[in-house]
Amino acid sequence: MYTQSALTADDQRRKRRLRLFGAGAAVLLVVVSAGGWLLLSDRGEDAPAGGRATAAAPDEIRQTVEKIPVSPEGQVVIDHSEEGLPKSSDPAPRYAPGTWATGKVFAKGIADTIVGLKIEPHYDEKAWTLKLDGHICATSDHVTVDGRTAVVVQPGRRKGTSAAGVCDEVVFFDLNTGKKLWQKKMPSADFAYVTNTNLTLTRGVVAVAWGRGSVAYDMKNGRQLWNGTTVSKCEDKGFAGGRVLLALESCGGSPDTTYEVQKLDPRTGRTEWTYKVAGGVQDVYLPSSDPPVLAVAAGDSLVTDLITLDRRGRHLATISVNGHYDPKCGDRYFGAGYFGEVEHCDGMVVGENQVYVASKETGEIDQPENWIMAFDRRTGKTVRKFDGRPMEPVVPLRMSGDRLLVYRQSYSDIEPSAVVTWDARTDQETPFLLFHLPDDEDGNLSDPERSDIVVEQGRVFFAKRELTADGKWHKAQAAIGLGSAGLAH
Template sequence: MSQPPNQPPQPGGFGAPQDQPPGGFGAPQTPPPPQGAPQTPPPSGPPQPGYGYPQQPGPYAQPGPYNSGPYAQPQQPGPYGSQPGYGYPQQPTFPGGPGTPPPGGSGSRNPFKGRPALVIAAAVAALAVIGGTVWAVTGTGDDGEKKKPVAQKSDDAKPAASGGAPVNPGDGSGDGDEETADLNEGRQAGESKVLWYKEAPDAPGSGADAQGMWITDKTAVKAAYKQLFAYDVTDGKPTWAPITFPQKICAVTPEKTAQDKIVVAYMSGTSDRAECNQLQEIDLATGKQGWKQVVPDGELFDSTLSVELGVSGNTLMVARSQSGTAYDVTSGKKLYDKKRYGDACFPAGFAADATSLVQVASCGAGGDNEHDEVQGLDPKTGKVLWTYKYDKGWRVERAYSVAPLVVYATNEDKKVWNISSFTASGRVQAQVGVQEDFAPECGWAILERDLQGCTGVVVADNTLYLPTEATSGANEIVAVSLADGKEKWRVKSPVDETMLPMKAEGGRLIAYVEPSYDAGGQVVAIPTTGTAHTPAKLLQNPQGAADIEGSFYSRDIDWADGRFYIASTRLTGNDDAKEKLMLAYGK
């Protein structure tokens, strides 16, 4: 088994992808430990087939609207000629985690289907440094297509409401047409009810983003195109007047602050030179607009054409294409910049949670030392706390969690992926050794890495919960230990539809089961401890709303205080179809 060349030990652990042994990888197994170290027996089980080339049209082909229409992504020029990936940020080769969906819904095939490859030590002696068992696995999986409700546009020719709040009053009646006259009609005993339903404001023909959904104890706030809407969580009535920005919203903080504030970025104009650099703080409780800021451009090739926002404690990080600027989220005051460093390393993305901030850097573009690095940062000062270096050929795509840090990475050459968990000091704790086709729903980033743009993946209590791909009928949720990368348990969807984890609370995993042609969706609770993990139904949504529930063009989902929310994250701009904005269920 050959080792990657020229990889000395790195502070905080080793990240060298391991080469394929002759004959392909077999069942999960532990590499030989350093001389004199305790011997660890390999796990039992039948051998698994080695990996091959993905069986799909082209190595990275994505079905659906990525290849044509409004989501066809133009190639981004770079300062290094045709060198992809590192010289200039462009759309990622692999737009998400395993099972990354097109905007029309979940379930496009994974270009690394069934082919995990584990990031192991650069030298065998590194195993003495990395705490935790390391497995190397691979598999093949079948090529069946996932069956689920398809995002369909309504045949109703009535255009959506233009501007302002959606016209329906929030009682589940839509705007009074036959299709949505009463979404609770025929509701059966024990079923939940539609608390309210909102249609989207008008959007341009090229489409518009509707990113962001924030739920407080009283208010549900939704962004759509140029506006923010606020609805009472119980009846959908507006809690404050819609906020209309001068230009389209281009980025938002995914999570609200501890003070129920968010930050919205909107474009500086409408021309081709317009930038996503206007920041506005918003109070979710009142709709009051707080501080404003203009994000400056970075150096050459480092623009604010597109940005990503994240909040850690009182620090707001604004990520440009090749740098980041931190602000005090309570005042808008600039704190520090994160710029190029070392051997041509530039920040390519950031991930944040309430206490932690992580930076992913792209280094050595076009050279022998080309690689990605992950760094833990002090959110208050930007000081680097630790650095973890991946080997050449590996690209960090997603951070499934920040504290604890769980990273999904891909290798373009080997057509394999890796999921690793890290300790607080930046050492590899374990790597997922489960042979499976995982299918969280992940978004698409063009000029920067959308590290936290995935739903359908949960990390809690030292456990990673991932949905499998449903090739036909029901899928499963797999619980993976972050301590050793092994499967703890798995549970099948209670019906022949996809089940996605949403969040963990009270010793339970809360999951969403998608609707079918003759039944609404479900919200279920799965016990995370003990030996029984049977889903218990929390909500059974009414059949009368199943068509709307199952046909959001691109969606976000949430569960809060016993209510289930589903909302659009992208508007098509098609005036021949009424577009959906948000739907809320409860008892």
């Protein structure tokens, strides 16, 4: 799926990471917290987006609050294998970006196709298949309340042409039916590749950025709302969506690149406030838009600090994660930037009051494999720790209301793996689902750097991001989903 243009960009990114790897974090907490802000909005300090709780509109981004199942005993509801795959010795795997679920359908992107599977015990029945014009280039984890999402596609073009590797097509579709709702060609996207294209969703809007340009569409009909392809000293590197829309701006050229984070009006693209990140930062990620949190690599290629802002874009706290914690920002696909990385920090979750970050694994047999630390978002101080167990690492997944969903992996044949909820205020842990994954696939499926782990409406789904054939059958398990044996279907 990759042309020379995309591969060259990938190679440059890898070389850059190698050069920076091992460099001392010379720019530490003092420098990181020295960023400034420019207020252009009169919105209240900490009023959550949308004000008081009301019924969510269909085009809002869902934030599902999970109910504890009748029984935590898990049963298989999805067991999907993909056929016709390259051999494991083939250096080019089949990429499978994008994993989503609703109450009825589990959906998986695989190469140039999205398949929808019925969520039913002991079945592997396709509900629908959506064939795309080319390979998927970017996906978003965000899904609307009524079950819609989007992908960016690299349309099939003749090899050797200048446009062969360009990712310039947006497809908006319904997860429950597999119906393509609209499809649009991105304007002036000649330099949009699988290595630099980022896609997100916010209420009523689909937004895409690729460094040299950006564009936003109305979810309702695909009408273009605005685009940012004009010449500027700063470029739209990516967006973070959800309840609000943040833009990550990179300004100037390497090695003197600086960064800004802007809150945008999603309907107009107008800037409401700007936070200027201090100099000396190598990379920035946006793991949360509301409340706004930045993950920055200061003087290193890996994330060293988390910066929390209030809802006016003013600095609240800087949390040092260098050395002890592993937020896993940009770790997918060896940091090559494939399929969008600005929002993806698989070792951390942001709640309304706390920021949860997984520690690095200890490797000590008689000690917890790792732990999750809850930091106060306003002060940056530690609040409470959730310990893993010996040989049982824990991964923060997402918020469910004011509780954190945690995956705890077990290597034991007797003790099951589990998804639990954790209340950092009371330190209360509640079992959600208990299950075993297939022994020969557990390592791949449980690794957040290699697989998507999605909890939605009482089920947990594990889905690989790369597929290669194992053995002579040219097929491999692509995804497995577990639901409660006591959950009514």
